[in-house]
Amino acid sequence: MALNGIQIFKMTPKTNCKECGSPTCMAFSMKVAQGAAEISACPHMSEEALATLAEATAPPMKTIKVGAGDKEYTLGGETVLYRHDKTFVSRTRYAISLCSCMDDADIDAKLEAMKKVDYERIGEQMYVEMVYVNYHEGDAQDKYLDIVKKAAATGRVLVLGCTDEAVAKAALDICKDGKPILNGANAANAEAMSKLATDAGVVLGVSGADLNELYDTVAKLEGLGNKNLVLDTTGADVKTTFANTVQVRRAAIKNEDRTFGYPSIVNLSKIAKDDKYMQEALVSLFTMKYGSIVVLDQMSYDVALPLYGLRQNVFTDPQKPMTVEPGIYPINGGDENSLCLTTVDFALTYFVVSGELERSGVPCNLLISDAAGMSVLTAWAAGKLSSGTIAKFVQENVEDKIKCRKLVIPGKVAVLKGDLEAKLPGWEIIVAPDEAVQLVKFMKEFK
């Protein structure tokens, strides 16, 4: 059972020494309770207190790190089954899949296509984080190693799908510094694979013929002292894979069965081979329900645009709304003479408003000022959107760039009109309709 901040505080030395980095022991305790700080950051905790706390604050699902340097990703560490209960912390990572059974041209084409997908969406860079390199039993080892080299050269985190001990060892020798995942342990080879992974310092992927076998194999690996694992929940078909993935996560979080408290890998190249559209459906499904890594045949913009948008939404902290950067956003080719409209930096509001403005086809500039990520009325009520904040933003950031002196404000804060006119001399303040959907008509009729 998790401890609350007060309970943790009671175990601290209560000296406010600040050595943990927090200004007070109370602040530190609150952060630990939130999972925002490690209890070990306090150098003055008694052993006894540490042990109690470690047990109580241990998460139901382990946080597993893969990759190295700026390509290090965190998997797992979830504490809830539904995002509204708190938040999901580790976003699903996507891998494209290569195989020793493919020819070179195919592989090169896939890697090239993958590299093209690299863009920013609301402050987040979107690209394929991982490459899954599958070893097809019986294929030449050299060919596999060549592919591993090629894949490693892309700088993405590798997932080595390989159950052959010798091949796996050779592959790890090539790429272990990049901290790949060795997805190769099963009931038959668990011990050997575990040793390989531990020696190389990489995460081990575990699979099983069914959930029982998977469970036993994980227990066995934990018995060997290896708790640096991910679980390949891919089954024979879509239905089994979904059942596996959901039940593993649910066992860990709801039933606190820590044996299944690891991130998952779902390989769509196995259950929906060569079926691009089916993979689109399934990658959405497994992003929603509990895939930590989802493997696809390949990546292109038509898949990435919806997928990364979905992921960005699902992994947003419900308490902290997504925001867009304050600034001037020209729409439909708006220039310095185009009409200005303003709204808040809450991403949802921005998207809805900019979408409607785009639909109107009228060139304009959307001015976004900092409103602490709140919606219009909330920001207004909280004083984050006022005639003062808008006027300040316009004077400091807009007046020297835009010649137009017409500013449209959200209908819900019509009340700001008079004040704004006083604070922004030379500007004409116009009140927009109450709802964004009415903007298309408003813009078309506005002259």
Added chain:
Amino acid sequence: MLLFDIVFNGNDKMYAEAEEAVNAAIAKYGEEKAVGFPETAYALAAYYAETGDKITNLKECKAGLEYIKTQMPRERRLDSVFKSGVATALAAEILEVTKYIEGDPYEGISEGAMTDAQLRELGVPLVVYDIPCVALIIHAAPSVQEAVDLVKSYQSQGNFVCLVGGIIDQLKEANYNMGFNVRVYPIGDNISCAAHAVSVASRVAMVFGNITPGDKVGLQKYHFERFRCFVNAFGPLDEKTVACGAGAIYYGFPVITNDMEYTPSVPKSLIKLADVSKFNKASLEARNIKIKVTNVDIPVAFATAFEGEIIRRGDMQVEFDGSRIDSFELVQTKELTEIEDHKIEVVGPELDEFEQGSKNGIAFIVEVAGKKMQPDFEPVFERKFHAWINGAEGIMHTGQRDMIRIRVSKDAFEAGFRAKHFGEILYAKIKGEFEAVVDKCQVTVYTDQAECSRLRHEVAQASFDKRDERLSSLTDENVDVFYTCILCQAFSPSHVCIVTPERLGLCGAVSWLDAKATHELEPDGACQVVEKVGLIDENLGAYESFNEAVHKYSMGALERITMYSIMVDPMTSCGCFECICGIEPFSNGVAIANREYAGMTPLGMTFPELASMTGGGVQTPGFMGHGKHFIGSKKFMAAEGGIQRIVWMPKELKDVVADRLNATAKELYGIDNFADMIGDETVTDSDPEALFAFLTEKGHPALGLDPLM
């Protein structure tokens, strides 16, 4: 003759006519001859709804009459009058159906029975009250003009008017447009035609009310509660008409007549009124019908877009300024009988008579009445005046109560805006937005300076004082119920506020009165009643009913809650909190930060850091979100010793709450100027030791209290 005899006689006559018609028809066509009204699946709907039996042929008509005979008791009891009334209508329906044997008997303007298709078309607006009600007018009005005026008055309110007898000829004479689609439906000349109106009511109950045919009790209840209908019967009344009227009254449809002969009049059921021009009002009132007000009848535009408009001095026609000249706005609750709906009166000169650019006084007294109206809603309405009046183009309004300022622009004045239009705005908005509780609204606009002054001091001030007194006298103990507020669940799904008189919502925007009003106005909305049942711990403010409420409204996320503790199951926060308090362990008290305060606190956390830990509907013992107003409340962490635990808050916040805080501290602990004992950022913004030293110097009571944890 007594009413009993009139109804019994009327009933007997109608029955005899029906019996004769059925017998004649059987003689002519035989018993098996099919009967029915055109295009309906409900046979003789009035009979079907009452009995559950469908009459489809003459044989069944005869059997039906035999049954009706059993429903005609002759004991001199009120119940017999009602039963006979219904029996009269059923007999009339059988009489009517015999007329249809050889095809539609109604030719020309009269339409007779309504088809199911028409009924469904009519039924939808009827059950949603787009058609406020059905008026059944029987016989000829004293004059053609009165007939026309009455029908027109109902029609203009959107009512559906059914006509029987002489009034049809009167309208025809006046070339008045009649027909189903203009909602004036002439049924026929004979009083037995009233059965077609009853049939409409019965079918609406079956189709829209899911009333099972034969469920007499359900049918009567549906009509009484849901089907809004009344009867206007012009004298001289005959016995059959009176008997039908008895049936109408049984179903809850009041009868208004100008025949002053018959005795007795029964309030809300049988109303005698000589003046036909008063029929409309009396009828609607008797049936409790409110006519929806949607448009604001003023010569300038009305929209929220004008709310932010500022009228500068140069553009101003006239100004009313409460800070200089006595002005006020006031809502007063009255009895229904005391006021007249939509009466708008201006006392004093019109705007034309004021000098351009002059400063004057104005007062609005808005009197409202309604069965569900409560004086507690007055301030809730009043607070809306600002937005409403501002909504008019060219009008600016600020402040409330007796500190209002209003400017009317030259443009608005030229467009025809006058003092009475303030009344129109207030009337329309009150009726529109508070329809659920306001049945009648009357507005008086005072521009007479002497009257403004007199009323301000004699009436308004007294009302405001009384209200303030009521507010301050409201305690958690002297009210029976609290309210939930889940307005924020869109952002914070598991958060539930419980709002009490002494603990307003943590956003600072929802007081107990607001929550109460919200609940009355929108019974299925965000504010629901929480009773105080199953006391667990009085000191903590823990009740089983509170636990049930938070469990239910947080969809199971929360199990327990206390009202007055921040240590044991404290109330959760959504994220809209005005303030957050948290334990400052070294001083054995709590520090409070408000949203506007950007700096550090002795807790080692800023407001945003505190907010991220306290928000989201999770219980964080030792920390709690709350409204500013709560700081001066006797219930502020009462379980842990109350406001004497407050050791630190930002200076600006302290200035806002000092008066109330000091008063409460004086009352509870006998401490003077308690606010001065509380640290702020000028003492320290981050150092608990410096704070401790300050508190020691001041002799702050928290240092001597039991340890908080």
Added chain:
Amino acid sequence: MPFNQKPEKFAAKINTVTIGNGDKAIALGGESVLPLYTFDGPIDNAPKVGVEITDLGVEDIPGVKAYYEGCGSVADMAKKASEMEGADFVVLSLKGGDPNGEDKPTEDLVAIVKEVVAALGDYPLVVEGSGNVEKDNELLTKVSEACQGTNALIMSAKEENYKTVGASAGLAYGLNVGAESAVDINLAKQLNVITTKLGVNPEKIVMNIGNAAVGYGYEYVVSTMDRIRNAALSQNDDTLQMPIITPVSVDAWSVKESMASEEDMPEWGPAEERGIGMEIMGAAADLVSGSHAVILKHPQSVATIAKMIKELV
């Protein structure tokens, strides 16, 4: 030691709502498990896929336009839509009635509905209004009359006009009523409560809890659906046990990702593929969050989602 499976089966149940008549009728809901969790218990009625057409004729959407080639009327399109691979029902949108758009008169739209009803027979039909609450008051009343006997689903009754739409579709003509709210569990609940109070049978109500394109505030949709399904099943909240229908296509095809032309965004590739991606991913996410039916436009999306459902349930 084997894995201790703990199926999550609830005592409560989602209502079953039937749309259409006879053999072709479809049933939504009826299960006692979370969405698509067949490993916890049976899901007798697999989620359904609807194909949306509008009164404005064939839309200029790549792939969609081609599919309806040769259709001379909306009724022809409805017939064609019902024959689409994977389709379970047809959705007729009357958005041409929107006063802020084409503002087609009610009579014209009702005439189209009548033709579509005649063309489809017993095949399940869902009719969406103009989207304008005022217009829908009148429009959906007439539409309900035209759909009498079809057991169609009429969308949507919103808080502003649930009385009229509920009374006409649900009471006067015995059809199914779609209750539309804006991505908020309490609004959805409140609308169900007041619609039921009006007299509409709860087993005739299907919720449209609102939607967003993926990437456009879709997290609110996820959380609202998660919470509704949880409240319905684990709290046995009978005011939230109505099945959910989600219109995916309108949002999916009106965002930059699917509308930007290939000329403007060459690296993005063909708009058609992007639009399909938006539809498929939106629909899959809706289904796993709690939708019992999704509304799509593109034949490829319809076929894919139908196949996914078949493999999962």
